[in-house]
Amino acid sequence: MSVKRFVIIGNGPAANHAAEALREKSSESKITMFSKDPFRSYRAHLLPDFIAGLIEEEDLYNRPYAHYNEMDITLRLGQRVVNVDFSKRNVILDHKEVVPFDGLIIATGGKPRIPELFQLFGDIMMTLKTPSDARLWIQKLSYVDSVLIIGGDLTSLSLTKALLKLGKRVKFILNEDAFWPVPLNEEIYRAVTGRLEQRGIEIVHCRRIRRITQLEENLLEVETDSELIEVGALGAFFGLVPDVGFLARTGLDIDRGVLVNEFLKTRFSNVYAAGDCAQVYHPVLRDYWISIGHENAIALGRIAASNLAGSHLEVQVEPENILEVGGVKVNTSWWTEF
């Protein structure tokens, strides 16, 4: 039998656990992972600690290069997959290289969401997903004393802790995406804003932002319907959305993420999706759910790999753990507090 060629798109927790599970189950196969990021697999939840100066950048990375050699996994960093041809069964990289596969796992995770309303200001608004984003924050914070956070998802709360540690002034404009992926309700809103205010964070109560103007390199003016705010930096925290845009014209079923059945299989044979990029069918709810969360990524990565290697494992999720948040079914039980 010829050696199977498995390709994994991604180098986050879903991709790494998928690669390791594949290697356990298929010692002879050729496994190649692609990541558009130039850095090794990192612990995203530690990015705020890195910004606060509590840890070194090296502490973010959780798998040494030697690990991939030991597992006989080819890791190709800084290589973006721009297309997948499912009829010819190959992935296409941005430098036009074509890489064939017998089995594929898509584990491209999520990317920071900037709502349409704010997309014009995308260049001014800072986000936090990768070590490069964290380096940008560190650089910016060496010049500015105040930060306005708009949106206010869970990651922004841990960034806020880091900002306070650095002695920065923090203002918040919360919107309906606050605390994503936890659904926002009155009770949570009051509890969290109360706690933020106790820590000296100013909540800007407004219904809309009218204007954002960059006055100087490190000075922004934000006009809301209730007040005019001057800040040094602006953080946009509206949760993460599946990073699957490059797959839109491949024939894969895509809604918010890559649609997969309860076995994480797409409509193409031997093609699976796992982690934050997947939208998973629930046979009881007869609908698809997504989640953003570390444990989710690991569990789904392992299930996808096992099934690609011949198992028939079903994702087990209690229907009561799936909630509707902003019109999207979300499994919030996967979010692990680190």
Ligand SMILES: Cc1cc2nc3c(=O)[nH]c(=O)nc-3n(C[C@H](O)[C@H](O)[C@H](O)COP(=O)(O)OP(=O)(O)OC[C@H]3O[C@@H](n4cnc5c(N)ncnc54)[C@H](O)[C@@H]3O)c2cc1C
């Ligand atoms: C600041 C921060 C704090 C967090 N804190 C927590 C927490 O406390 N608890 C928790 O449960 N979760 C937390 N999360 C969320 C958690 O990190 C994610 O849910 C998890 O990383 C998802 O894993 P994943 O493997 O699905 O995707 P990701 O970790 O997003 O990895 C995606 C990978 O795909 C690659 N990729 C994407 N597109 C392409 C392409 N076209 N070609 C090649 N490669 C591509 C990327 O380079 C990356 O390697 C946090 C996230 C952030 C950003």
